[in-house]
Amino acid sequence: SQTIHQWPATLVQPVGSPLSLECTVEGTSNPNLYWYRQAAGRGLQLLFYSVGIGQISSEVPQNLSASRPQDRQFILSSKKLLLSDSGFYLCAWSVLGDQPQHFGDGTRLSIL
């Protein structure tokens, strides 16, 4: 069966520090991969998605970036975090773009 791993579960970072969140999927090949952010009490905001290795589509211009160095690995990064980057970050995968997405446990990021 397929599983998705996302870490860390919680992260507290100072403003201006770098960020790297990693997500890996097991049990499937060539999945679509997604990064979302959910601010407190708000809906899901799609940040990036990828349909293949090295292919990244950005939804919202901001100081975050994503990379897909391997088929089942998706990384979210920032060189300098802003206070507004606080939120609940979720990685998800799907077989195809119009199929259900399956989410990791999420990372709760607090910026101080």
Place this chain on the structure above:
Amino acid sequence: RKEVEQDPGPFNVPEGATVAFNCTYSNSASQSFFWYRQDCRKEPKLLMSVYSSGNEDGRFTAQLNRASQYISLLIRDSKLSDSATYLCVVNRDSGYALNFGKGTSLLVTP
């Protein structure tokens, strides 16, 4: 018009009640529809897909009305454990991603 719109609620219902949520979507060409459940401070989880003919999974029934572009979720015999936020989800035009509604909050009380 937003791609997916839901009444945010909250819906407060007693245990055993029947509650229904509606969701409207803007893209008439959409083909894939889902309901997700999100518990407080947790990741969204797929509750059920929504098929054209309507489908049922235990106490949960999903309906699709293409003509009016809305999807509904009916929960019968509500349990305390049904308290959560329910997200309506529709595929995008591009086919690469899904549009998530902001969710409808349900609180089932004893």
